[in-house]
Amino acid sequence: MFAQSRRAVASVARWARWNSTVAESSTATSRVSMTPQGPTIDGITESELSAQVINGRAIVEPYYHPRTHNIPAAIIHLRSHHPHLLDLFTLFLKHSASALAIPISRPTMLPTQRSLWTVPRSPFVHKKSQENFDRKTHKRAVKAWDTDPEVVERWVRYLQMHSVAGVGMRVVRWERAPVGVGRQIVDSVRAQLGEGETSKEQVVKLGRKIVEQELAAVGKEAKAVQKQA
Amino acid sequence: MGPKPNARILRDISAREMVKQNEVARRAYLYVARNQALPPQVRYQAQLQLNNFHIRTRPSCVRNRCTESGKGRGIINEFGLSRFQFRLKALAGELPGVKKASW
Structure with a gap:
């Protein structure tokens, strides 16, 4: 029994090292080696490690990747009437984010919403004898930073695929738009509407035309003067 | 399996259907009747038309x-x-x- 537990400790330690290669790369590089299947640590590939049964892997706190640029990418709200299911799914969410190298915050405990109802016990009259009912809505929020929108999309789809019945999820995403996106939108709308130039542009164009005509007239006069001379 | 239908339940179901069918026409007449920019004659006619609708087409009939x-x-x-x-x-x-x- 003792030997088994020691083995379990060793495998958990190896798993923890797998999840902390980003943080302590300087110390981990000595153990990491490349093979055709990908990087290995202590001669075990990542897929092999994932296939292993490690007792207690799920109760270990995941590795939280450090934020690199502090740019918000998404915020996930979870809510449920059952706190145990909610905690289970929150744990799954944390571990999946860690596996996808998404820097996330610690899950925030949002205030629990409590709805109360008081109804008479009887179907008719007897208001003095009533019964109280309540429903609690427990909430958690997790923020994610510095992640490509596609990775966020895959993470959310993975969470939806393994969603727990009785736990609701709402995702708010923030994406970076290129510089000048507002001008592009305005231009595309104007193209769709079929509008030409604005009055300002028309004035400028007409002004240039007049200047050209005047210059041409001046040039003709000059030539005529030269011919006469 | 819903409740056993009685007159009040059937009345409510009928009201919901009639309100849905006549909603657009009712709103249009209401818009004309309340539009102060229109001549009083037109507004009065619209109000008379509103009164001609069945009572169950009124949204307040739905409970x-x-x-x-x-x-x-x-x-x-x-x-x-x-x-x-x-x-x-x-x-x-x-x-x-x-x-x-x-x-």
Whole structure:
């Protein structure tokens, strides 16, 4: 029994090292080696490690990747009437984010919403004898930073695929738009509407035309003067 | 399996259907009748047309009723149930998360 537990400790330690290669790369590089299947640590590939049964892997706190640029990418709200299911799914969410190298915050405990109802016990009259009912809505929020929108999309789809019945999820995403996106939108709308130039542009164009005509007239006069001379 | 239909439940169902069918026409006549920019003659005619609609086409004729028992009073909106049906269902554990409370 003792030997088994020691083995379990060793495998958990190896798993923890797998999840902390980003943080302590300087110390981990000595153990990491490349093979055709990908990087290995202590001669075990990542897929092999994932296939292993490690007792207690799920109760270990995941590795939280450090934020690199502090740019918000998404915020996930979870809510449920059952706190145990909610905690289970929150744990799954944390571990999946860690596996996808998404820097996330610690899950925030949002205030629990409590709805109360008081109804008479009887179907008719007897208001003095009533019964109280309540429903609690427990909430958690997790923020994610510095992640490509596609990775966020895959993470959310993975969470939806393994969603727990009785736990609701709402995702708010923030994406970076290129510089000048507002001008592009305005231009595309104007193209769709079929509008030409604005009055300002028309004035400028007409002004240039007049200047050209005047210059041409001046040039003709000059030539005529030269011919006469 | 809903409640056993009685006259009030059937009246409510009929009202909901008639309101849905005549909603656009009613709103249009109401818009004309209340538009102060239009001549009084037109507005008066629109008002007369509004009066010609069946009484069950009025949205106020629709009333929330219990989906289990058809009761018209004491409805808890969140579940669409009357207070007694709510109690029965809550005690049977059929409403997710609803429990007996005490404070």
